Amino acid sequence: MPKYSATMVSHSFWFAEFQAYIELLNAGYSEDDIRAKAEEDNYFKQKTAARTQDLLKVLKKRLVTLDQDYFVLFPSLDISNQKLVNLISIMNMNRLFNEFMYEVYRGELLLGDARLHDYEIEDFFNRKRVENAQIADWTEETVERLAGIFKTFCREAELLKDRGDYDEVNRPMLDLRLEDLLQAKHAHRNLAVLLGR
Template identity: 40%
Template sequence: MSGYSAAAVKFPFWFYEFKQTMEWQRDSEQWAQVKRHIIDENWFKLSSISRRQSLYSEVAGRVQSLTPAISNVFFKTDLDNQRLINLIGMMNTNRLFKAFILRTYRDELMLGDLKLEDYEIQAFFRQIQTEDDAAAKWQDETVQRLGSSFRNYLTQAGLAKLDGTTLLVTRPLLDPPLEDALVADNHQDYVAALTGR
């Protein structure tokens, strides 16, 4: 995968939609049926066809990125870990967000500061811009919107709480079967990032 994408500015956390799609898959619905639910039947009540197509593409990508072991854990774990599995799907499909979790979020846990200031989020994007030609062309507005998207992802995943403009980072409690499934899938990096080890 070459280059970083700023596409995250278009995609919300979409947990409810992810969960419903996971349920359709569990019930053996084919992707053509899932696509029909989302786009033709407008199951999630979106205002435009393009938004429905965008949601389908993004959420289907997240679900399809998960291994069977992680998908199986989804239906046996609590809501907090289900949100983490959605986040894992996002990390699997969004290289920029994955880098943010593996670098910036993990550092906050490891260093024990547990406060993610806006300047730290901006520093992450500036560093990416020095590493990647495509990212170097992002306008300031794009960087601001990416920062806002990532802050929302962290709060909706339960990895942080907002205190004014500061994110108070929280350490999630990974369900042992989810941790085992991640390790079995060679994602010790995800476990390390989410636990601060």
């Protein structure tokens, strides 16, 4: 049975921090150097030491899903595509979010409806609860918080825009170099999500 995690409820999109971490890696800093900067200088501007630790752990897990080719390309991408790289790393790291993006967001692009309603997100979680005993055991509060996080991450990645009663679904303008890199890495599922195919 697939393993799912609800730990994302305590995570943020952390785009500026993701960007800064890659900048440090590209400048030759080691992970130990970055940890020291974060802990000693509060480089990532977190409110508590515990939050800094959580941030470092999550960013490291996200970045492990990418490789040097992404880091080299990253600085030359526009902000929108840099946000997509962050989103890709989250999709790579979290199975349930990956499934949400593939089944729900991609589904919206394929349908051309351009409107994502809360009931569609609820339907996704209800299906997962039927399919998986682990998800079925999660509290209603956990599911609601995850649904909120998923929407927030998509909004921060500029894939959704809050319109009150629904979210407007935006098709990303994927940089051709990033598209080529995803092709080269055989990241077909990520491409299917972002291109709606």
